[in-house]
Amino acid sequence: xxxxxxxxxxxxxxxxxxxxxxxxxxxxxxxxxxxxxxxxxxxxxxxxxxxxxxxxxxxxxxxxxxxxxxxxxxxxxxxxxxxxxxxxxxxxxxxxxxxxxxxxxxxxxx
Amino acid sequence: xxxxxxxxxxxxxxxxxxxxxxxxxxxxxxxxxxxxxxxxxxxxxxxxxxxxxxxxxxxxxxxxxxxxxxxxxxxxxxxxxxxxxxxxxxxxxxxxxxxxxxxxxxxxxxxxxx
Numbered sequence: 001x002x003x004x005x006x007x008x009x010x011x012x013x014x015x016x017x018x019x020x021x022x023x024x025x026x027x028x029x030x031x032x033x034x035x036x037x038x039x040x041x042x043x044x045x046x047x048x049x050x051x052x053x054x055x056x057x058x059x060x061x062x063x064x065x066x067x068x069x070x071x072x073x074x075x076x077x078x079x080x081x082x083x084x085x086x087x088x089x090x091x092x093x094x095x096x097x098x099x100x101x102x103x104x105x106x107x108x109x110x
Numbered sequence: 111x112x113x114x115x116x117x118x119x120x121x122x123x124x125x126x127x128x129x130x131x132x133x134x135x136x137x138x139x140x141x142x143x144x145x146x147x148x149x150x151x152x153x154x155x156x157x158x159x160x161x162x163x164x165x166x167x168x169x170x171x172x173x174x175x176x177x178x179x180x181x182x183x184x185x186x187x188x189x190x191x192x193x194x195x196x197x198x199x200x201x202x203x204x205x206x207x208x209x210x211x212x213x214x215x216x217x218x219x220x221x222x223x224x
Contacts, residue, residue, distance in 0.1 A: 032212070036215070041220075043215040043216050043217045044153075044215045045215070046213075046214060088153065090153075095165075096165065096166060096211075097166050098153075098202075100152055
């Protein structure tokens with residue numbers, strides 16, 4: 001079993017929909033949680049970064065962390081076709097090594 | 111501020127050859143990490159360099175090696191290439207001075223082994 005599990009999708013939604021992306025993890029040592037967006041043939045781009053349990057909002061994006069359930073989420077409001085990409089959750093403990101989920105491919109249709 | 115840059119962007123090699131990839135971190139960042147991305151395995155950590163020293167290493171064979179220079183630029187070398195080494199190789203840089211620091215990725219080098 002992988003340390004970080006993420007539904008690969010693809011997830012197809014109409015423009016304007018609210019998107020929910022999720023990851024579960026098994027390693028209690030993970031303390032820092034990130035969401036990256038990756039367009040085809042590009043490097044991952046950092047979207048959100050959270051440390052504690054709870055919510056963090058940035059524009060149309062909200063990251064949620066529940067350490068007791070080992071579950072993190074990313075919500076995208078008013079989704080746009082330009083949001084179509086692969087979304088990767090990543091996490092780490094005290095060191096600098098990131099462990100990634102497999103990525104969820106999102107398609108937002110006009 | 112310029113982002114992480116990687117050269118070359120594309121490489122085609124044959125089995126048995128060796129390859130060197132280069133990464134220039136964001137100005138002021140002293141940590142450089144390397145990751146391999148494949149469709150089957152996703153993103154996997156290779157190693158991290160900080161102040162010219164390898165700090166962490168992932169579960170990859172010794173054919174994968176790296177180094178970091180005094181200006182924080184880093185190189186990654188893969189010797190005796192195998193078909194399975196075909197992947198997108200990503201470099202990420204960070205300050206690594208506070209525990210809450212995070213990593214920023216470059217565009218990657220796409221390596222194809224024939």
